[in-house]
Amino acid sequence: MEPLITLRDLQVTLDYLATIHRELLALPPDLANLDARVKTTEKQIAEKTKALDTARAQILVKVKELTQAQKDEDRARAAVKTTSQKVQYTAAIRELDEKERLKASVARPLKALESTIQALEQALVVLEKERALAQTQFDDLYTIFLEEHANQVQARKVLQSKQVSLEKKLTPAEVARFHRLAAARHGRVVVAVENGACSGCNVKLRGPILFQLKEGKSLITCESCQRILFLS
Ligand SMILES: [Zn+2]
Structure with a gap:
């Protein structure tokens, strides 16, 4: 029966392909180490990028708060200047004190966020360099690995095209x-x-x-x- 023959052929082809795939995935220790290093740095980059996005979003909020606090402080200062009566003047001074304190309380976390962002950006530059280096080393060694496994690479090509032609019959x-x-x-x-x-x-x-x-x-x-x- 025609379809059964094709299906059996397809099964055998895929079995060979699976074996070759396993052989090509069985990296020697030095390559496996480099592969792990690339993946680890990629994970660290993703984590730091996420932290950076969060910090940048937070800083936008803080900048808005600071702008508002500055306006409030300016208004209080103007009030101090235009007040002449003693009682009102004391109240205006107290108000200005209060506004200055508020502004300082917003400015402090803003400073902290700015240095967090700077630290994250620097860490990301270093990690990117590490990742690129590990990737280059991996690619070089992997090219050699594939040359050493040229038979498997060739067989894989043949089997893949056989799979395509078998599947066309179904x-x-x-x-x-x-x-x-x-x-x-x-x-x-x-x-x-x-x-x-x-x-x-x-x-x-x-x-x-x-x-x-x-x-x-x-x-x-x-x-x-x-x-x-x-x-x-
Ligand atoms: Zn069964």
Whole structure:
């Protein structure tokens, strides 16, 4: 049966691809270390960038508060200048004192935020440099690694184009179903029947299913795990 042959071929192709993929992911220690360093710095950069965004948002609020406090203080100072009566003058001075205190209480956290932002910006420059350096070192070594694994890289290319041509023989729905099952069943979609049982899930197949399999007229799937079956 044509589709079954294609599906079995596809299964074998994807099995080889998975093996090659694992080999190409098995980085030697020095490369793995560099890879980890790149990822760690990327994480630190993301954290610091987020902190910087927060601090910048806070500073906008504080700047507005300070502008308002400055206006209040100016108004109080003007009031002091225009007041001549003694009682009112004392009150105006007290008001000015109060406004000056308020302004100082806004200005202090603003200063702190400004130095936080400066520190974060400097840290980010350093981290960016570290990340770029680790990435360059990784890329150089990885190029060598891929050259050493040229056979796998070549085989992967061949297998990938084989996968494409096999999938063209199937309907889009069949391809989608295959990959859905592959994702759910650890990559094993097309499995042999062994001793009357599905070798994917080891559940015994019912008589009628075995009969249909022997007839070979249509695609038969395991009733228990939905894998596609074939007689070995
Ligand atoms: Zn099964």
